[in-house]
Amino acid sequence: MSAANLRARVRAEMTEEIKTVARRHLATDGANLSLRAVARDLAMASSAVYRYFASRDELLTALIIDAYDAVGERAEQAAGRGATPLAKWLAAGHAVRDWALEHPHEWALIYGSPVPGYQAPQNTVVPATRVLLLLGATLAEAYHAGQLTEPATTTTGGYADELTELAATYYPGLPGWVVGATISGFFHLCGAISSELFGQLNHSVDGDRRGFFEFQMRGAGRLAGLVG
Amino acid sequence: MSAANLRARVRAEMTEEIKTVARRHLATDGANLSLRAVARDLAMASSAVYRYFASRDELLTALIIDAYDAVGERAEQAAGRGATPLAKWLAAGHAVRDWALEHPHEWALIYGSPVPGYQAPQNTVVPATRVLLLLGATLAEAYHAGQLTEPATTTTGGYADELTELAATYYPGLPGWVVGATISGFFHLCGAISSELFGQLNHSVDGDRRGFFEFQMRGAGRLAGLVG
DNA sequence: CGAAAAGCAAGAGCACTGCTCTCGTTGTGG
DNA sequence: CCACAACGAGAGCAGTGCTCTTGCTTTTCG
Known part of the structure; x- marks a missing residue:
């Protein structure tokens, strides 16, 4: 034995x-x-x-799952050290960005364009949502503390219904727009980091990229309804 | 001859x-x-x-330049049909998204994670900025028409200086925050489309993705200071 | 007008890739 | 102790980017 x-x-x-x-x-x-x-x-x-x-794809999948977990871990730890919801929001964002800057190719693997011929298997779904769930929990906490104001930009019909459903399923007691704010914030995060890593910011933002990111995360937080 | x-x-x-x-x-x-x-x-x-x-990379470069031009062309045409700055903003956004949905792999080529071992040569820089410049022109028009309000979220030191420099170079007479709004809007656009195309929205937004995009573009416009 | 030069297509070949199969070896559980 | 499963290595297949040589056609120029 x-x-x-x-x-x-x-x-x-x-x-x-x-x-x-x-x-x-x-x-x-x-x-x-x-x-x-x-x-x-x-x-x-x-x-x-x-x-x-069994194949190169399977090795890639293992690396992808590890990467999702690593970045999720970092984000959760950083958010845990934040005092207010906004502080957690920003801390999580910077943690994810720092991880991405340290492991650019792993970031590309999980949040970049799909690897040719590679189809992400089902077991990557759960770890993939870790950061998203963290942002959701942060906004939910803010909402229950009365520190989240509904944004002025309203969602349109079909998407609004979808958000209500999602809220009912994953966050009972939360209105749909909080879920919408979570998703928006998450993709803001991914977009800001990817545009930096994939070179879209070259010749536009070449100096203070951390400042740019901070600005984006604050904007995303504001758009999500976070105050403070 | x-x-x-x-x-x-x-x-x-x-x-x-x-x-x-x-x-x-x-x-x-x-x-x-x-x-x-x-x-x-x-x-x-x-x-x-x-x-x-001369090489596979050179062929890729040719395809990349063509793709930049194609998406830029579509965006410019769509924006030209818009009456107000906000209408142009939204029209350009949807035009870019439509093109991306029609040519997902070409989108990945230009706005996705860099192709392994491929370094974009200098002659891709100019066509790459076409959509960015279009957004900038739209916001500049709105600014001069008094339809652009300075957003409440302010930029931090280093990044603010960079924006002032960029404005002085490329958009004389425009304050730095308009340039900042342009860049933010552009990466919002890229982020929203990429997250849809690269599968980040799977299991989050599966239904009305056009509605999601519209919501994002309106939010980006609002964040940029566009009213209407 | 004819020779030299340049452009072009094809094929062989090199080094590399993912992946499969077979063949010994080695360690393990009954 | 021994059958069996796990394992490592090697050969081999089909594919890749790219180079080099060979022959042919077209253009150019003396």
Whole structure:
């Protein structure tokens, strides 16, 4: 039994080692991850890697899930240190941005354009919503504390109904516009970071990009109804 | 001389044909464009394609420039039909979104995560700013017509200075915050479309995505100071 | 007008990729 | 102890980007 545990542990270690090397390759060479190159770095035959990951896509999926978890973890920790909802909002935003700047290629993997031919499997859905849920919880807290004012821009028919449904399902007791504000805020976050990382800000915002991001997050917070 | 023109014309036609087939491959197979597959579709040797494009990256660059121009053209035309600044703002937004929905892979090429190993050359910079400049012109028009109010969220030090500089360079006579509103609006646009195209809205906004986008564009306009 | 030069297409070839299959080896549970 | 499952390595297939050489056509110029 201890032997079996040893075998399983070796396998787990090997799996982790492959992922680590793959992450390193991702950081240097970009998204076209070469399984053979990873195998070379590990001084093993490329075919041996297939004992641990059935395909390159499966390895990518593992990295994606890890990335979702890592950025979610960072955001949650940062938000936990905020005193007011607005402080949590901003802290979470900066935490996500910092993580993205540290791991640009992993960010591209999870929030960039889909990898050609890669279809995200179902088990990436749950970790993907971690940051979104954090923002939602922050706004919900603000709402219950009376620190959230309904924004002036109203939603149109179809989308408004959808928000009401979502609210009823995931946040009972919360009006639909809070869910709408959450989604808007989340995509503001992604958009601001992606535009910075993917080069859309080149020749427009070349200096104080943290300032730009702060400005965007404050605007998003304001648009969401956060005051303070 | 006419013979020389004929030769040049044949070459131009061939170049265009390669791009057309490449675009078709892009639309079906995604971003990992295979030069050999394109050559096969054209019933020519893969090496022959290199007479027209020195590398796969150069072909991608040509497609990128075309895409920038195409989406810019559509946005400008749509904005031209708008009566008020806000109408132009919304029309341009929907035009860009419509184009993106029609050409998702080309959108990913220009506004998605950078293609691995591909570095955008300098000659893509000018066409890339076309939509940004359109938004800027729209806001400038609104400003001069007294239909733009300075937003309450103020910019912080470093970023504010940068905006003032940008305004002095590109939009003399305009305050920095209008430039800031332009940039914010542009990345709002990109973010909203990308989040829809790249699947970030899955399981959040599955129904009325046009309504979602409209809501976002109105919010961005409001954040930029557009009234009406 | 004919020779030189330039443009072009094709094929072979190199190094690389993901992935599969087979073949020994090695460790494990009954 | 031994059958069996897990494992690593190697060969091999089909595909990729790209280069180089070879032959052919078209243009250009003396």
